[in-house]
Amino acid sequence: MAETVRAAVQSGPRKIEIREFPRPKVGPDDGLLRVEANGICGSDVETYKGHLGNREGKPFIPGHEPLGIIEEIGERAAERWGVRAGDRVAVEVIVPCRQCQQCLVGRYQACPNRKYGHGVTGIDVEPALWGGFAEYLYLSPGTVVHPIDVNVPVEVAAMFNPLGAGVRWARTLGDIQLGDTVLILGAGQRGLASVIAARAAGAGTVVVTGLESDAHKLQLAREFGADHTIVADAEDTVERVREITGGAMADVVLELTPMAAGPVTDALLSARHGGRVVLAGLKGGRDIPLKTDLIINRALSVVGAFGVDARANEQAIALIESGRFPLEKLHTHTFGLDEVALAIETLAGEVPGESAVHVSVHPNS
Numbered sequence: 001m002a003e004t005v006r007a008a009v010q011s012g013p014r015k016i017e018i019r020e021f022p023r024p025k026v027g028p029d030d031g032l033l034r035v036e037a038n039g040i041c042g043s044d045v046e047t048y049k050g051h052l053g054n055r056e057g058k059p060f061i062p063g064h065e066p067l068g069i070i071e072e073i074g075e076r077a078a079e080r081w082g083v084r085a086g087d088r089v090a091v092e093v094i095v096p097c098r099q100c101q102q103c104l105v106g107r108y109q110a111c112p113n114r115k116y117g118h119g120v121t122g123i124d125v126e127p128a129l130w131g132g133f134a135e136y137l138y139l140s141p142g143t144v145v146h147p148i149d150v151n152v153p154v155e156v157a158a159m160f161n162p163l164g165a166g167v168r169w170a171r172t173l174g175d176i177q178l179g180d181t182v183l184i185l186g187a188g189q190r191g192l193a194s195v196i197a198a199r200a201a202g203a204g205t206v207v208v209t210g211l212e213s214d215a216h217k218l219q220l221a222r223e224f225g226a227d228h229t230i231v232a233d234a235e236d237t238v239e240r241v242r243e244i245t246g247g248a249m250a251d252v253v254l255e256l257t258p259m260a261a262g263p264v265t266d267a268l269l270s271a272r273h274g275g276r277v278v279l280a281g282l283k284g285g286r287d288i289p290l291k292t293d294l295i296i297n298r299a300l301s302v303v304g305a306f307g308v309d310a311r312a313n314e315q316a317i318a319l320i321e322s323g324r325f326p327l328e329k330l331h332t333h334t335f336g337l338d339e340v341a342l343a344i345e346t347l348a349g350e351v352p353g354e355s356a357v358h359v360s361v362h363p364n365s
Contacts, residue, residue, distance in 0.1 A: 006363070007134030008340040009123060011059040013050030016341045024127040024138045029080075031073035031139035033091065037158040037334075037360045038132030039065040042188055042258045043282060044119075045348045048341075051259065051284040053120060062340070063132025063361065064119030065161040066091040067148070071136065081145050090160040090317065091137065092144040093118050093307060108144070109309060116140060133340050135363045146313050149321050155331040158360045159193075160316050161308060163327070165280070166193025167319070168312035169305045171201045173278045174252040179204035181245055183270050184226075185237070185263045186210070186256035186281060187217035189330060189358050192224060193316075194254050196325050199225040203252075207244060209237055209263075216355045220329060232263070241270040248272060257281040261288045268294040268302075280305035330358045337363040 004020040011017065026032050044062060046052040070087050078084050095118070096103050096111035103111050115121075118137070121130035129138040139145070148157050169190070170176055182203045184194050187210030198206050208221040209230040218229040230240045241250060249272040257263045258281055267277050268291065277300055295302055308316075320327065333356050335343035340361055345351055347359040 005129060005134060005136045006337060007061045007129060007131065008337055009059050010048065010062050012057065014048060014341070016048075018338060021123070021128045023136065024129060026072040026074055028074035028076045029141040031077050032071045033066065033068040033089070033137040033139055034071040035066055035068040035132055035134060035137050035363045036088070037067050037154050037362045038063040039158045039161055040343055040347050040359045040361065041065065041162060041190070042347075045344055046258060046282070046284060048344045052282060058122035058124060060120060060122045061129065061131030061134050062119050063134070064093040064117070065158065066118060066132030066137050067154070067158045067160065068137065070139075073139070077139070077141065083145060083147055088148050088150040088157070089145040090148050090157070090313065091118055091132070091139070092146075092310070092313065093120070094144065095140055095142045096144070098142050109306060114142075116142075133337065133361055133363065135337065144310060146310070146317055148317050152320060153328065154362070155334065155358075155360060156320060156327045159189075159327055159330065159358060160313060160320060162189040162358070163193045163196065163319060164308035164312040164316035165190045166195070166197040167315045168308050169254055169256070169278050169280050170194045170197035170252070172312060173303045173305050174254060174276060176201040176203050176252050178202040180251040181205040181248070182207070183241055183250040183253045183267075184208045184256065185254065185267055186258075187214045187221055187229075188256065190280070191254075191256050192217065192220055192330060192357070194256065195221050195224045195226050196319070200319065205244070207241060207250070213349065217357060220357065223329065224325065237263075237266045238269045249275065251275055253277045255279050255281050259284055259286070261286065264288050265291060265294075268298070268300065271298065271300055274299045276301045276303065278303045278305050331360070332357045333359040334365075335359070335361050336365055337361065
């Protein structure tokens with residue numbers, strides 16, 4: 001048994017290096033995960049560039065979508081989580097206290113006592129191994145885990161987080177009903193996951209926007225059930241939605257674009273009177289013009305989407321295990337631990353000749 005663990009540490013914008021850390025000792029209430037894979041999302045890209053998160057500049061191990069095999073686990077932790085050594089689990093970002101009022105009523109994402117988070121906590125907080133870009137991940141007592149079938153291919157199993165986002169943003173927060181017209185602004189992996197979730201919820205018409213550079217993603221959107229795609233930098237999104245719907249506009253709009261201001265207004269203008277708009281695309285703290293008169297005069301319900309909760313993760317895992325959708329088509333790139341920077345840059349579209357959709361890092365491969 002190795003006494004040290006290798007991990008990729010981000011120490012600043014576009015600065016990632018491999019370091020070694022002591023292997024954590026496991027007690028009765030915690031555990032250790034051998035990381036099989038960790039997916040990369042758009043927020044990882046913006047954090048890598050220095051646009052999001054880690055404002056204090058403290059070095060940390062990124063990776064907030066860890067999937068792996070429980071290597072060691074304490075007796076009380078095994079009872080609390082309902083798992084044992086050898087089980088495969090997906091790990092949530094948030095580590096709540098599990099004891100406060102918010103946690104006890106199910107709103108653990110709003111836990112005021114949470115001190116740690118996977119992929120965001122600094123290495124100055126012992127035992128340092130809080131991120132999924134590491135050979136092993138420390139499972140603290142408050143960790144939230146979800147079992148997932150070990151027979152699912154690892155690249156597909158690693159999609160639990162983006163698919164969970166699609167389930168939560170489209171079905172739960174979007175409240176999609178049978179026959180609804182759904183507009184999804186953004187054709188990244190979470191936009192594509194939202195297409196899947198919208199179809200599973202019974203949407204009647206699904207429309208997806210992307211850029212000219214997203215041609216491969218828009219093709220995948222059509223394969224997964226989108227009825228129409230809009231090239232946002234070549235067409236007027238609102239007018240195309242008006243044309244597609246015969247003027248009725250969309251019942252539900254999901255705004256998922258990163259760092260872009262224009263799509264927020266497009267979302268409000270594309271929703272029907274009394275429609276629902278879900279805002280999930282992070283803008284890096286930028287001031288985004290918000291035309292509140294549109295919300296008032298169109299009687300819109302506007303919902304902010306914060307991450308993925310336990311219910312959505314469980315529903316996403318059930319969808320993955322069902323084999324209902326050919327999710328393997330979404331996975332495009334696999335990288336090792338020494339290639340974390342390249343993996344992020346590939347998803348960001350910065351590597352010539354590479355068209356990425358779902359990218360994952362496999363630290364032990």
